[in-house]
Amino acid sequence: MSCDVICIGMHAQPDSHISYWDYLSPHQQDLIREGGFLYQEIFATNTYSFRDYSFIVFPFAKAFEGFIKKFLLDIGLITIEQYNSDHIRIGKLLSPERLNNRMYSSSIYTQLSDSIGSVTAEKLWLTWKYCRNQVFHYYPHNSKSIDLIGAKERIHMILTTMTACYNALQDKAARYKFD
Numbered sequence: 757m758s759c760d761v762i763c764i765g766m767h768a769q770p771d772s773h774i775s776y777w778d779y780l781s782p783h784q785q786d787l788i789r790e791g792g793f794l795y796q797e798i799f800a801t802n803t804y805s806f807r808d809y810s811f812i813v814f815p816f817a818k819a820f821e822g823f824i825k826k827f828l829l830d831i832g833l834i835t836i837e838q839y840n841s842d843h844i845r846i847g848k849l850l851s852p853e854r855l856n857n858r859m860y861s862s863s864i865y866t867q868l869s870d871s872i873g874s875v876t877a878e879k880l881w882l883t884w885k886y887c888r889n890q891v892f893h894y895y896p897h898n899s900k901s902i903d904l905i906g907a908k909e910r911i912h913m914i915l916t917t918m919t920a921c922y923n924a925l926q927d928k929a930a931r932y933k934f935d
Contacts, residue, residue, distance in 0.1 A: 813910045
């Protein structure tokens with residue numbers, strides 16, 4: 757991962773090549789900056805070896821959750837009421853695993869794939885599952901602890917997925933402009 761992406765926390769503004777930056781809310785931007793600062797401080801000092809570095813991923817994962825909600829709203833897959841709701845469950849909405857279960861009809865994965873392409877939809881789902889869900893939840897039978905390299909990989913996955921989704925949104929907007 758390039759330092760300019762991860763070093764966001766050390767700068768007042770990120771480098772201009774980060775396409776989705778202005779798409780983020782000010783709070784999401786702060787989370788990315790703070791996550792970058794945490795990563796830089798832990799990586800630079802390396803004075804203590806933690807058993808689990810999930811805490812470094814948390815600010816990025818929280819910003820990612822907000823990004824997904826806005827993204828789903830902007831491509832028309834959730835309503836403004838769902839966007840503002842405290843009860844919306846992104847994992848349930850995105851899960852391709854729910855498509856084949858008749859008990860659950862809440863997955864929007866097929867519509868997402870149709871809207872932004874199956875590769876980007878799968879990337880979004882896997883990033884959510886691997887970088888947010890498995891990092892935030894505690895499983896007594898499987899601690900899911902991550903080392904510093906694992907934290908770096910997850911942060912990179914979140915940032916590249918936001919870029920891919922933002923680019924898909926821009927491509928979709930450009931297609932509508934010319935149709």
